[in-house]
Amino acid sequence: ILNVEQSPQSLHVQEGDSTNFTCSFPSSNFYALHWYRWETAKSPEALFVMTLNGDEKKKGRISATLNTKEGYSYLYIKGSQPEDSATYLCALYSGGGADGLTFGKGTHLIIQP
Amino acid sequence: NAGVTQTPKFRVLKTGQSMTLLCAQDMNHEYMYWYRQDPGMGLRLIHYSVGEGTTAKGEVPDGYNVSRLKKQNFLLGLESAAPSQTSVYFCASSPRDRAYEQYFGPGTRLTVT
Numbered sequence: 001i002l003n004v005e006q007s008p009q010s011l012h013v014q015e016g017d018s019t020n021f022t023c024s025f026p027s028s029n030f031y032a033l034h035w036y037r038w039e040t041a042k043s044p045e046a047l048f049v050m051t052l053n054g055d056e057k058k059k060g061r062i063s064a065t066l067n068t069k070e071g072y073s074y075l076y077i078k079g080s081q082p083e084d085s086a087t088y089l090c091a092l093y094s095g096g097g098a099d100g101l102t103f104g105k106g107t108h109l110i111i112q113p
Numbered sequence: 114n115a116g117v118t119q120t121p122k123f124r125v126l127k128t129g130q131s132m133t134l135l136c137a138q139d140m141n142h143e144y145m146y147w148y149r150q151d152p153g154m155g156l157r158l159i160h161y162s163v164g165e166g167t168t169a170k171g172e173v174p175d176g177y178n179v180s181r182l183k184k185q186n187f188l189l190g191l192e193s194a195a196p197s198q199t200s201v202y203f204c205a206s207s208p209r210d211r212a213y214e215q216y217f218g219p220g221t222r223l224t225v226t
Contacts (some may be wrong), residue, residue: 032213043117043203043217044156089156093213098144098161099171101213105155 004092006104013080020076021107023090027071031095038087080111117218125224126194134189136204143209145187149200194225
């Protein structure tokens with residue numbers, strides 16, 4: 001079982017501030033990295049799939065970077081809004097077929113008005 | 114196009130009772146998965162299937178059985194429910210050539226008393 005770590009575990013941010021959090025993974029097992037946004041009582045929603053070292057992806061105010069050599073990815077949120085409150089999950093795909101996806105425990109983000 | 118659907122959404126069982134959770138997808142995906150989500154544990158893979166008539170164990174398979182009689186359906190069974198199986202259960206599906214690109218259902222919240 002691979003160790004995919006996310007930090008911090010939870011985060012309180014003032015509305016309008018920018019924030020970022022980390023996903024760390026074993027670099028030797030990398031095939032793809034997936035970020036999900038997960039609101040309570042809803043299904044996880046895909047944000048980004050990243051496969052190349054140095055990848056940068058952007059979706060509105062949310063962006064992500066990837067460093068496969070050192071084994072980490074950052075998720076950034078610019079100008080946080082209350083609707084950004086959610087748990088953000090990263091998942092490492094190490095290849096090998098259907099059971100190759102390992103999830104981190106998530107960063108629980110709360111935006112305070 | 115409904116994506117991935119799950120029934121029921123909520124269920125309360127008594128210890129020793131049995132039940133079946135149903136997952137259906139309309140995206141013609143080859144791979145399907147059952148996860149459980151517990152506080153502080155992230156998403157853990159219970160069982161998965163790479164095609165009709167084929168299933169395999171994931172990280173936490175004990176106490177569960179699965180069947181995939183049709184490509185679009187994946188059933189998760191609890192033969193004799195235990196309080197330790199109180200959890201939120203998520204079904205997901207993915208195309209065979211992009212197993213990391215998983216689409217999730219809305220979840221089933223199960224309480225075993």
